[in-house]
Every structure is written in C-alpha cells, then in structure tokens.
Amino acid sequence: MATPSLDYGTLFAKNLPAAAQPWGGFPRYNFVGGHNNPDEIPIEELIASSTRVLRREGRSLATYNMESGPLGYTGLRDFLVEKMAHYRGIRASSDEVLITPGSNPGIDLVNEVFLEPGDTVIMELFTYQGSVGRVRKRQVNIVGIPLDDGGMRMDALANALADLRQRGVTPKYIYTIPTVQNPTGTIMSTERRLEMLRLSQEYGVPIFEDECYADLIWEGEWPQAIRALDTSNHVIHIGSFSKSLSPAMRLGYILAPWSVMSRLVACKNDSGTGALGQLIVADFFQNHYEAHMDRLKASLRQKAETLMAALRTHFGAAIEFRVPRGGIFLWVKFPEGVDTMKVVGPALKEGIAFNPGSEWATDPAAARNYLRLCFALPTDALITEGVAKLARVFHQEVGIPA
Amino acid sequence: MATPSLDYGTLFAKNLPAAAQPWGGFPRYNFVGGHNNPDEIPIEELIASSTRVLRREGRSLATYNMESGPLGYTGLRDFLVEKMAHYRGIRASSDEVLITPGSNPGIDLVNEVFLEPGDTVIMELFTYQGSVGRVRKRQVNIVGIPLDDGGMRMDALANALADLRQRGVTPKYIYTIPTVQNPTGTIMSTERRLEMLRLSQEYGVPIFEDECYADLIWEGEWPQAIRALDTSNHVIHIGSFSKSLSPAMRLGYILAPWSVMSRLVACKNDSGTGALGQLIVADFFQNHYEAHMDRLKASLRQKAETLMAALRTHFGAAIEFRVPRGGIFLWVKFPEGVDTMKVVGPALKEGIAFNPGSEWATDPAAARNYLRLCFALPTDALITEGVAKLARVFHQEVGIPA
Known part of the structure; x- marks a missing residue:
C-alpha cells in the first residue's frame, strides 16, 4: 500500500516568495544577469594559480x-x-x-x-x-x-x-x-x-x-x-x-x-x-591583475560598440543612451509612454531577455520607458542578431521603432 | 581640522549579537570546530582535478x-x-x-x-x-x-x-x-x-x-x-x-x-x-571517492584510538565515553555535579579548547557534565599532550580526576 504523501503547504512559513519554476536554461539572446565574457576567463593562468596555491597551502583546507x-x-x-x-x-x-x-x-x-x-x-x-x-x-x-x-x-x-x-x-x-x-x-x-x-x-x-x-x-x-x-x-x-x-x-x-x-x-x-x-x-x-583587466576591458568596450551600433541601426532615433566609459550594460531610454515591461514576454518568446527599467528603480513608474541591456556574455554576432530581432518585437508591441 | 567620527551605535538594529573580537588564531590543543585532518587533504589529486575541469569547463565561470x-x-x-x-x-x-x-x-x-x-x-x-x-x-x-x-x-x-x-x-x-x-x-x-x-x-x-x-x-x-x-x-x-x-x-x-x-x-x-x-x-x-574515504577514515580511527588511550591514561575511571564507530568527535561524560563549562576558561589559558556539553544540547542543564572533543585536526602528539594537560586543569578546577 502506498504511503500517503505529506502536504507541505500547511507547514510552510507565511509570506514566502512564490515557488521557483524548474530552470529552463539561458535564452539565446541573453542581455540580462551581469554575466561576464567567457572568452576572457584566463584558463591557463587559473590552472597555474591553483597548482601553485594547492601545493603551497592545500593543507589549510x-x-x-x-x-x-x-x-x-x-x-x-x-x-x-x-x-x-x-x-x-x-x-x-x-x-x-x-x-x-x-x-x-x-x-x-x-x-x-x-x-x-x-x-x-x-x-x-x-x-x-x-x-x-x-x-x-x-x-x-x-x-x-x-x-x-x-x-x-x-x-x-x-x-x-x-x-x-x-x-x-x-x-x-x-x-x-x-x-x-x-x-x-x-x-x-x-x-x-x-x-x-x-x-x-x-x-x-x-x-x-x-x-x-x-x-x-x-x-x-x-x-x-x-x-x-x-x-x-x-x-x-x-x-x-x-x-x-x-x-x-x-x-x-x-x-x-x-x-x-x-x-x-x-x-x-x-x-x-x-x-x-x-x-x-x-x-x-x-x-x-593589470594584464587581465586590460584585456577584459578591451573586449567589453568592443562589445559595447557592437551593441550601440546595432541599436543605432535598428532603433534609430527612437531611443537614447549615454555612451558608457566602462561596465557591462547600457541603459536605454524610450519615448515617454512606452512601457518596456510589456515587451518582456513577447521578447522572451523570440529568445531575447532584457531588464525592463521599472525593475531597476526605487520608483518603478519613473523608469517604465527604460531598459537595461548587458553585453558581456553574448558574442558580437548574437548581439547584432538579438538587437535586430528585439527591434522587430518592439515595433510589433509598441510601434517603436516606427 | 579632523572630521568628527560617526557614532554607529545609534544606527545599528536592535538585538544584534555581541560585537566580534579580533581573531586571535587557533589554540595549540584544538579539540573544537569540526576541522578535518590536514594530512589527508589530497593535494596532488585536487591539482589534477582543477587542471582538468578548468581546461574543460573554465569558460562557464x-x-x-x-x-x-x-x-x-x-x-x-x-x-x-x-x-x-x-x-x-x-x-x-x-x-x-x-x-x-x-x-x-x-x-x-x-x-x-x-x-x-x-x-x-x-x-x-x-x-x-x-x-x-x-x-x-x-x-x-x-x-x-x-x-x-x-x-x-x-x-x-x-x-x-x-x-x-x-x-x-x-x-x-x-x-x-x-x-x-x-x-x-x-x-x-x-x-x-x-x-x-x-x-x-x-x-x-x-x-x-x-x-x-x-x-x-x-x-x-x-x-x-x-x-x-x-x-x-x-x-x-x-x-x-x-x-x-x-x-x-x-x-x-x-x-x-x-x-x-x-x-x-x-x-x-x-x-x-x-x-x-x-x-x-x-x-x-x-x-x-572510495580511495580517499578509506584513507581518511583510517587516519581518523587512529586519532580516535590515540584520544581514547590518552583519556584512559589521564582521566581513568572518572569519565565515561562510548567507543565511536565513526566521525571526528568523542562525547565524554563526567560524574553528575561536574559543570564542564567552568573549565572552559582555565583550559583556554593552557591553550586547550573543547566544547562544553551544555552548548551541545537543547537543554543545557542536561549536558552540563559532558564535553565534546574533536580529534581530526591535532596530531597524535598534540592529542596526547593536550589530554594530559586537560586532566591537570580538570583536577585543579573540579577535583576530577582525583
């Protein structure tokens, strides 16, 4: 006879966050999450470091x-x-x-x-x-x-x-x-x-x-x-x-x-x-430190250029952004009245993930017409392709770019 | 002119734990803390593993x-x-x-x-x-x-x-x-x-x-x-x-x-x-896994034997303990009326750290006459020496062993 299963629902604390869904993997055009550039993980140097420190200090583990x-x-x-x-x-x-x-x-x-x-x-x-x-x-x-x-x-x-x-x-x-x-x-x-x-x-x-x-x-x-x-x-x-x-x-x-x-x-x-x-x-x-940071920053700057070029090509004058002097993301402004949150779902269906502005603000309403694009993870090709697709989704959903 | 410093005391949340003291290093005879046996950290095997996985999957970092x-x-x-x-x-x-x-x-x-x-x-x-x-x-x-x-x-x-x-x-x-x-x-x-x-x-x-x-x-x-x-x-x-x-x-x-x-x-x-x-x-x-665990367990069993032998030598019939079939600690019972907590301070002055029983129980009073000794970290020599010293401290503080 099967044992009846326990109903955990009655035992949980109140006010828990919603249950997690099973993880479905990364979207193809991944502009969220603060990831880094996989090409700039210094694999051989990390191997040399781990060999050195484990031999020198492994016992302390x-x-x-x-x-x-x-x-x-x-x-x-x-x-x-x-x-x-x-x-x-x-x-x-x-x-x-x-x-x-x-x-x-x-x-x-x-x-x-x-x-x-x-x-x-x-x-x-x-x-x-x-x-x-x-x-x-x-x-x-x-x-x-x-x-x-x-x-x-x-x-x-x-x-x-x-x-x-x-x-x-x-x-x-x-x-x-x-x-x-x-x-x-x-x-x-x-x-x-x-x-x-x-x-x-x-x-x-x-x-x-x-x-x-x-x-x-x-x-x-x-x-x-x-x-x-x-x-x-x-x-x-x-x-x-x-x-x-x-x-x-x-x-x-x-x-x-x-x-x-x-x-x-x-x-x-x-x-x-x-x-x-x-x-x-x-x-x-x-x-x-210095050699690694120089290489990493050069690669990020290159990806930022690729992203900005793609945005200019596919969104034109419909959006504004500040040319960054560093970092891994771009903060993009849409015309007043646009709510980027409405585009999250349709974009995900096309394999594109971005951060809607309202999630990146102390007052969600103040950032409704913004979005954040992280550029460190996707390749140049995926950045260009992803932005082109994103422009089509935005056009369909909110009429911008026209 | 020096800037006046900020008094953080008025800004902290209520009911915080007591402020930490600067760390003073490990005691010489360290029978607390769940540490492992430094001799059994498999250094060369860990180096081989880190080399292999970093080369295979380093980009995913x-x-x-x-x-x-x-x-x-x-x-x-x-x-x-x-x-x-x-x-x-x-x-x-x-x-x-x-x-x-x-x-x-x-x-x-x-x-x-x-x-x-x-x-x-x-x-x-x-x-x-x-x-x-x-x-x-x-x-x-x-x-x-x-x-x-x-x-x-x-x-x-x-x-x-x-x-x-x-x-x-x-x-x-x-x-x-x-x-x-x-x-x-x-x-x-x-x-x-x-x-x-x-x-x-x-x-x-x-x-x-x-x-x-x-x-x-x-x-x-x-x-x-x-x-x-x-x-x-x-x-x-x-x-x-x-x-x-x-x-x-x-x-x-x-x-x-x-x-x-x-x-x-x-x-x-x-x-x-x-x-x-x-x-x-x-x-x-x-x-x-299996080879490592076999070596580790043999070494722990050896240290347990050393500890039990030292306890029998220096404490004799004043204490009781169960011969363990595994693990890294021994639970030692003193006669009713002994409060091992009282010996913590004097033992630390001699460089010996142990866990008083009352900290290892849902009802502190029920475990007052117990203590826990972890044996994975100290060498055989330090175990023997530490137990001899601990017996002298116990004798001085609570008259046991007689």
Missing part, C-alpha cells in the same frame, strides 16, 4: 577559514588592500576587509546590522534591483534621488536629507554606486563625492558605497572612491570579483571601520567564504 | 551558476545522486538536489521555508549547537528527545508527538542526525529509522535528516539513510563535504521533494554557490 579567521583568506585580503590603494586611492588595513561570497551577501550583512522594519534608506532613483529588493524585503522605506549625467544629484540629496530631518527621520545609510553606476553607467565626479561626504557628516548618515563595477572603466579618468576621500569613518565600501573575473566564483568584499566590521563578523554565520575561490583568485590577481 | 541553473553545478549533483544511491541507498534525481555553501546555509534555508516565531521543532536532546542556535534565533520552541546507545529514543519521540498533538501543536519537523550523531556518535538502527518514518506519517510531521557525518563510519554496518527507507515524501535530507573532504571549501547539499525544493530555491538569494569548489570537488570525487 582542512580547517574552517584556512586558519585565516572569519574575515577570510589573508592572501586575498592583502591583495585587496594593495588593489584598493593603487586603483581606488584607499588606505586601509587588511583587518578592515571581510571576504564575502559575492557582494549580495555583503549587502545582506550590512542590512542585517543596520535595518529594521520602518527604517529609511536613500538610494539613486535608478539603481541595482538586488539592493532595492533586499531593502524592501525588510520593510524599509526608500527615498530615491534622481540622477543626471554626473550620477546622483547632490542638490536633490541635500533636499531629501533636510526634508527627512524635518520629519524626524535619520536614514540608516545613503546607498550609492558612484563609479559606473548600475544601470545608468554614470561616473560621479570628485566634487560630488566630496559633497556627499560633507552631507554625510552634516546629517550623521553613513555612505554605503557599492563599487562592484569600478574596475571596469576603459576610458577617461578614474575618480577616487568616496572611501578614499573620507578623512573619518563615514563610508562602508563593498566590491566584487564578479565583474573583474567571474560571477560564478562568488567572491566579494566589505571594507568597513572596525566598529561596524565587528558587527558584520558577528552576524556572518556561514562558517566562512569558500576557500578554493579565495586561494586561487588571490594568487591569480597578485600576478596578473 | 563567466556565467552565474555556470549555466547549470540555481540548483548548482550539474556535475556535482550527478555525483551526489550516484554517491547517495551507492552508500546511502537513496534513489533520487539530480533535480531534487540543491548545492549549498555548506550544510549550515542549508539548515538556514530549510528554517526560512518552515519556521516562524512561536513554532515548535523536535530534536535530539544532545545535538549540534549550530542547529539549536539557528532555531532559537527564530524564536522557535524546541522539544528535546533523549538518546540512548541507539540514538534518539522512539518511545520518547512517540510520547512527545502525542503530547504536542494533545496541546494542538504540530511541530514543523523532527530534526535528527541518525548516522554518527553529533555529539554522541550513535548510529540509529534501521528499526528505529522505520519507526521514526511511521511516526512522521502518523503525525504529519516531516523528518529533517542531517547526514553530515554519514560518510565517516569506519566499522560495522551502515544502515540506509532514513530518506532511503521513505516510500513517500516525508524526508528532507542534508549532507556536507566538510567532513568528507574540507570544511574550508564550504560545500553541502539538500535533497528534498520538489514541493519543498521549489520553495528553498526561491529563498536562496545568494546568486549561487561558489563555482571552483563545485567543479573541482565533483571531478575529484568522481575519480577518487
């Missing part, structure tokens, strides 16, 4: 955290201190660096330490979906600050802070992606960074600086990180190896003053970040 | 989840399906397997899907500290079931379930470590496993089976997993690579029916488990 303690592998933290000093102007000690399994778990940790239901945070109006979703899940209010070509507008930030103070609200942090902003691609000037720091000091609100894309500037100046300009302790800074090397490896980091770090470490209850990624990436980047 | 989807790397899930079939008697499909960064995040996911404040779960009275702490953090009640030489007592479980039903409470799960129980080292018989399944069906309560140590039986029979005996969907099963290979790598897994798995996947928002560990471990274990 027998212990939690490889005898480096809960902050993560010492070799990787030492590399990060040097990298942040050289490329971001940041003076820090390796005791202020915590390795996390990607930047998302880093954001989760910061949120766990700071946020409670009913709190308020400030963000760019158009910003990373994952950060918005994480804050909303904690029932925290978001004040979105508009951007222009120079990133978050400081006049609008000042007004928002003054307005919140008048209402008796101290926001828990100002979250910003100042360097290759996601999704707009803007790079904030040093003047604005200094002004943001001044406001942070005036209002006693820390800055949560997300520099996941800062390694990927391929043209023009690199302004120093906000953390580099801070003469005190006002900035919590996070970064990632997902964009500089591999999203699959799940490696990121938090740089924070010890008064915050000691809380982050106390909340990080995952028994450490995976060892093999830390060991291998530390050795690889200690030896090849 | 450019994409989140290596194009395997959110359940994790297909190669590792395929290996697990074979391993569980061969060694644990489990018939499962790789679509029911989710790779997690260790078993702790697996426990967190299961708890997130099932538990809300005020809920009740059932556990062994002496059990894994991490599982107890995770449940308590969610303000969930725990009913602890006493154990004997055969693990959790089914008469006591039946009574507890009947009692809860009478009070209108349906516990969310029965958490058990049936195979090399942590900390007691007991192995539950097949008869008891079948009885637990019968009770699970009678009361509509799923079994949450933690088999983190099941690979490490070095003597006698291996009863099949409870999941293998289940003819329906009553068991959620988790395991780990921390004990079979390396805790630092952070690799574990959950096996669950899709009705549960689809909820676990929806809640797993870490953008995937680290790729390098999954790729390298899959290749290594596909080629070397």
